[in-house]
Amino acid sequence: MLTPSLAQEIARETSEISGFNVVITGKDGIIIGSGDPRRIGTFHEASVEVARTQRPAAHDAAAARLLSGVRPGITLPIMLDDEAIGTVGITGSPSVVRRFGLLVKNQTEILLRESRTLRSRIIREKAVADLLRDIAHYDPDVLEPEVLAGAATDLGFDLAAPRVAAVAEVGEPDRQAASLRILRGIFRDAQDIIGATGPSRLVVLHRAATGTLDLCRSAAEQLVDVRFGVGPLATTVPQLCASYSDAMTAARLGARLGGRDRVHHIVDFRLHELLATAGSRTRARYRAELLGGLRDQPDWPALRATALAWCDSGFNLVNAAKALHIHRNTLIYRLGKIERITGRNPREHRFAVALYVAALIDELDS
Numbered sequence: 001m002l003t004p005s006l007a008q009e010i011a012r013e014t015s016e017i018s019g020f021n022v023v024i025t026g027k028d029g030i031i032i033g034s035g036d037p038r039r040i041g042t043f044h045e046a047s048v049e050v051a052r053t054q055r056p057a058a059h060d061a062a063a064a065r066l067l068s069g070v071r072p073g074i075t076l077p078i079m080l081d082d083e084a085i086g087t088v089g090i091t092g093s094p095s096v097v098r099r100f101g102l103l104v105k106n107q108t109e110i111l112l113r114e115s116r117t118l119r120s121r122i123i124r125e126k127a128v129a130d131l132l133r134d135i136a137h138y139d140p141d142v143l144e145p146e147v148l149a150g151a152a153t154d155l156g157f158d159l160a161a162p163r164v165a166a167v168a169e170v171g172e173p174d175r176q177a178a179s180l181r182i183l184r185g186i187f188r189d190a191q192d193i194i195g196a197t198g199p200s201r202l203v204v205l206h207r208a209a210t211g212t213l214d215l216c217r218s219a220a221e222q223l224v225d226v227r228f229g230v231g232p233l234a235t236t237v238p239q240l241c242a243s244y245s246d247a248m249t250a251a252r253l254g255a256r257l258g259g260r261d262r263v264h265h266i267v268d269f270r271l272h273e274l275l276a277t278a279g280s281r282t283r284a285r286y287r288a289e290l291l292g293g294l295r296d297q298p299d300w301p302a303l304r305a306t307a308l309a310w311c312d313s314g315f316n317l318v319n320a321a322k323a324l325h326i327h328r329n330t331l332i333y334r335l336g337k338i339e340r341i342t343g344r345n346p347r348e349h350r351f352a353v354a355l356y357v358a359a360l361i362d363e364l365d366s
Helices: 004-018 045-053 061-064 094-136 145-154 173-186 212-222 238-258 265-276 280-296 300-312 317-324 328-340 350-366
Strands: 020-025 029-034 057-059 073-080 083-091 162-171 194-197 202-205 225-234 263-265
Touching: 004 020, 004 029, 004 094, 004 145, 029 094, 029 173, 029 238, 029 328, 045 057, 045 073, 045 083, 057 061, 057 094, 083 094, 094 145, 094 194, 094 202, 145 238, 162 173, 162 212, 162 238, 173 202, 173 212, 202 212, 202 238, 212 225, 212 263, 225 238, 225 265, 238 263, 238 265, 238 350, 265 350, 280 300, 280 328, 280 350, 300 317, 300 328, 300 350
Parallel strands: 225 263
Antiparallel strands: 020 029, 020 083, 057 073, 073 083, 162 202, 162 225, 194 202
């Protein structure tokens, strides 16, 4: 806990500020920090008794001459959890340097407590990140679910609780720490598992059946360079792995197809996901057969959006026109153009659905 590098930094800086030489030792009395570097590694006999009794000791010139490596001054114990882990000594008249000694002792103890807290937090964050990676790459042939459940229990998490996986793709990796703090401020349930699985990827296993999308949207308002993918509800380790994978897919497809939205649920991309599993040649043949010369038209992006909105709106002129932000007559014109070029009526539902799939393929492969 009291490392030589930390001890030397404290001793050097406090010596420069106070004007008195400061030494810091371990419990064994060996000096590990000093304003006078020549004293590092030497034995300070008074520190052994101070560490043992946990009581400060003052030494005038006569008393210092009787002890090995000791100069006139004061030596105080450095305490952590009611245990002396070393000492701090200041050279000078005991009555003069006592107040400086108390200051250095208190500051050293504060630094040590903060260092321990930080180290504990780092260790826990690493353990949580390891747990998330194990869940993300879960393989039943390699690892039993009970092992992961046990690791989660050690961290205070119950993997049997219903959870939804949310993946945040961070645009700037150097903002990961700040993004994590914001996520922890929004996903505040003690059972929410939050961590990083890569330099640009943050993961939340949110304990809830609902509300994940709203929380992700709240986070997106504060994290302008982050895009979220959200998976389905999971109650087992295999399902959590699948939810994570689906959230990854939603984030990836959302980045390509989601437009200005930055929060995407896998349910909106299930058909895209399915179509992506078909071979590229199969998709290309299907697209060419259904779309014909439509893709050669200068306004093909608008025609494609029309085919998608027409099906998404349930083949309703008013709803489709509203979704496209165009006049109803403009929609009728576009549907007529699709019919003239393909030779098939998009108001006929079987063809409209087939056309919809072809437009999705084109959107996916663009």
